[in-house]
Amino acid sequence: MIEVRDLHVRRGDKTIIDGCSFAVHSSGVLVILGANGVGKTTLLNTMIGVLKPSRGHMEIGGKIGFVPQLFEVAFSYSVMDIALMGRVRHIGLFGSPGTRDFAVVRRFLALLGIEDLENRVFNELSGGQRQMVMIAQALSSECDILILDEPCAALDYRNQKVVIDVLRSLSRDHGITIVFTTHVPQHAVEIASHVLLMNSTVSYLSGTAETVLSESNLSALYKVPIGRAQFAGSDKFTYAPLFHHGEVRHEP
Amino acid sequence: MSDTTKKAPLARRALFPLLLGLLLITILYSVTIGRYDLQVRDVALILWDNISPSQAPSWTKLEETVVELVRLPRVLAAVLIGFGLAVSGGALQGLFRNPLVDPGIIGVTAGAGFGGTLAILLGIHGYMLLAIAFCFGIGSVVLVKFLASVRGRTSILTLVLAGVVISAFFSAAISIAKLLADPFQKLPAITYWLMGSIASTHYGDVLLLAIAVIPATILIFLLRFQINILSLGEEKARALGTPVVLVQWLILIATAMISAGIVAISGIIGWVGLVMPHVARAFVGADHSRMLPVAGIIGAIYLLLVDNLARTVTTAEIPLGIITALIGVPVFAIILRRMHSKGGWSND
Numbered sequence: 001m002i003e004v005r006d007l008h009v010r011r012g013d014k015t016i017i018d019g020c021s022f023a024v025h026s027s028g029v030l031v032i033l034g035a036n037g038v039g040k041t042t043l044l045n046t047m048i049g050v051l052k053p054s055r056g057h058m059e060i061g062g063k064i065g066f067v068p069q070l071f072e073v074a075f076s077y078s079v080m081d082i083a084l085m086g087r088v089r090h091i092g093l094f095g096s097p098g099t100r101d102f103a104v105v106r107r108f109l110a111l112l113g114i115e116d117l118e119n120r121v122f123n124e125l126s127g128g129q130r131q132m133v134m135i136a137q138a139l140s141s142e143c144d145i146l147i148l149d150e151p152c153a154a155l156d157y158r159n160q161k162v163v164i165d166v167l168r169s170l171s172r173d174h175g176i177t178i179v180f181t182t183h184v185p186q187h188a189v190e191i192a193s194h195v196l197l198m199n200s201t202v203s204y205l206s207g208t209a210e211t212v213l214s215e216s217n218l219s220a221l222y223k224v225p226i227g228r229a230q231f232a233g234s235d236k237f238t239y240a241p242l243f244h245h246g247e248v249r250h251e252p
Numbered sequence: 253m254s255d256t257t258k259k260a261p262l263a264r265r266a267l268f269p270l271l272l273g274l275l276l277i278t279i280l281y282s283v284t285i286g287r288y289d290l291q292v293r294d295v296a297l298i299l300w301d302n303i304s305p306s307q308a309p310s311w312t313k314l315e316e317t318v319v320e321l322v323r324l325p326r327v328l329a330a331v332l333i334g335f336g337l338a339v340s341g342g343a344l345q346g347l348f349r350n351p352l353v354d355p356g357i358i359g360v361t362a363g364a365g366f367g368g369t370l371a372i373l374l375g376i377h378g379y380m381l382l383a384i385a386f387c388f389g390i391g392s393v394v395l396v397k398f399l400a401s402v403r404g405r406t407s408i409l410t411l412v413l414a415g416v417v418i419s420a421f422f423s424a425a426i427s428i429a430k431l432l433a434d435p436f437q438k439l440p441a442i443t444y445w446l447m448g449s450i451a452s453t454h455y456g457d458v459l460l461l462a463i464a465v466i467p468a469t470i471l472i473f474l475l476r477f478q479i480n481i482l483s484l485g486e487e488k489a490r491a492l493g494t495p496v497v498l499v500q501w502l503i504l505i506a507t508a509m510i511s512a513g514i515v516a517i518s519g520i521i522g523w524v525g526l527v528m529p530h531v532a533r534a535f536v537g538a539d540h541s542r543m544l545p546v547a548g549i550i551g552a553i554y555l556l557l558v559d560n561l562a563r564t565v566t567t568a569e570i571p572l573g574i575i576t577a578l579i580g581v582p583v584f585a586i587i588l589r590r591m592h593s594k595g596g597w598s599n600d
Binding site: 073074077081084088094095096141 | 346349350351474475476477478480481483484485487488490491492493494495498499533537538539541
């Protein structure tokens with residue numbers, strides 16, 4: 001369970017987050033939508049404790065695992081080396097991973113279907129595979145809450161589906177609370193139980209996915225007209241931007 | 253680690269004992285080198301005599317003196333210096349998550365170099381020289397860390413830049429000291445000391461080196477897993493739950509101890525700390541729990557060979573720093589080009 005009320009975060013003299021409130025129940029999925037530079041990453045960093053709020057109430061019921069945005073590492077670590085780093089809270093300052101740590105990591109690699117990658121070099125993997133390794137790293141901390149910073153950015157459609165399916169399964173089958181940021185409203189449509197819209201540094205809208213996700217709310221958020229589109233022959237739908245260019249496309 | 257070793261190929265498991273054996277042979281061989289001719293077998297017997305005294309020694313008293321009092325201290329110093337430089341270089345590369353970092357980068361080498369120069373200029377020798385070099389080395393690291401910290405946080409980029417600034421400052425200070433030095437006695441002494449030599453090492457020097465190198469390398473080895481995590485970057489390490497500032501300080505102090513101790517005994521010996529961790533990574537991968545010990549042993553063997561070269565190529569000894577630079581620079585260039593062709597490394 002996560003409950004945040006009237007959160008304020010400053011960085012130096014600048015207020016990044018000014019009065020943000022939202023909540024999500026245990027094993028729920030909170031999706032955070034917002035334009036670039038509106039403070040999504042700052043909010044996540046505050047939730048994971050890297051930044052301190054200047055005021056407000058923040059209640060986080062459980063241990064957090066964090067998955068940062070996709071990145072490369074400076075050295076050629078193996079997948080096992082990277083995933084083991086998630087165990088740091090269970091290993092003392094002067095310790096190193098033991099048999100139990102390897103077992104925990106292998107369990108999560110298998111859960112995510114990437115046990116074959118164990119001895120591969122992390123930097124040589126595809127973006128989708130690296131994202132799964134980072135999720136395995138976060139899960140290896142044996143967390144109750146998984147927070148991900150744009151887990152689907154820079155991934156193709158198939159890998160987006162793989163990541164979204166994994167997040168859904170973690171919440172539904174393993175009772176893990178999921179919080180992630182994205183620029184694709186469809187991800188929220190697919191798996192969100194709760195949604196937080198960050199319109200600006202002072203204007204936020206949060207609630208259950210059904211109440212918050214609407215054409216007018218998303219249009220206000222992205223400052224372009226957003227329409228709801230039904231997929232033919234299915235009860236599924238999505239939200240997509242309606243771009244008006246004022247002229248017709250050039251025909252060949 | 254038992255779990256990984258089970259799966260590791262035989263070559264990787266055999267590597268560590270193999271390297272230890274190679275180090276031992278290199279030590280014995282290095283003791284035989286010099287104007288007084290000795291055989292590896294004699295050296296081994298003379299040294300073994302200390303553990304289990306022989307009733308009928310097959311060697312002369314002179315041979316024993318050459319081995320134990322003249323050559324062994326120098327060889328032990330080379331081992332400690334190579335080991336310390338490689339381990340501290342490896343730890344700093346992890347801390348700065350940049351494979352091109354060297355103990356020189358955090359200012360400690362130049363700081364300790366100035367301390368020693370100042371001591372020679374003031375006519376101070378022996379342990380006081382060592383102590384002054386040591387203090388300036390540690391002091392320069394504290395200064396670098398202080399310059400680089402803004403509101404209690406240290407960014408790696410500012411730390412490296414502060415290291416460059418402090419190094420430049422102490423290099424200039426060394427030049428001033430050289431200008432002021434008596435050109436017939438003190439200037440040559442300063443110049444040769446800075447170029448690095450362990451020609452006249454005695455057991456007192458070895459003891460001081462051991463005090464600087466051994467506890468600090470143990471501390472670095474204990475932090476091996478934390479160095480892995482810090483090499484992902486400060487923000488990510490903090491998010492994973494590592495006490496980032498504490499680990500950074502411990503590693504900086506440990507590497508400063510090693511570098512200052514080494515500079516105090518042998519002057520500035522560059523490039524060993526930069527190159528050896530790369531060689532180790534090629535053998536055992538990036539994980540610091542495997543990389544650091546291997547880098548240390550390879551560094552020790554390497555410096556022994558360099559020192560053997562230094563005292564055999566010409567009648568006058570070549571300063572170690574010159575040889576390590578002559579070998580290190582082309583190797584560095586190759587590493588740089590290979591990394592460039594791979595797309596470089598992230599240093600955001």
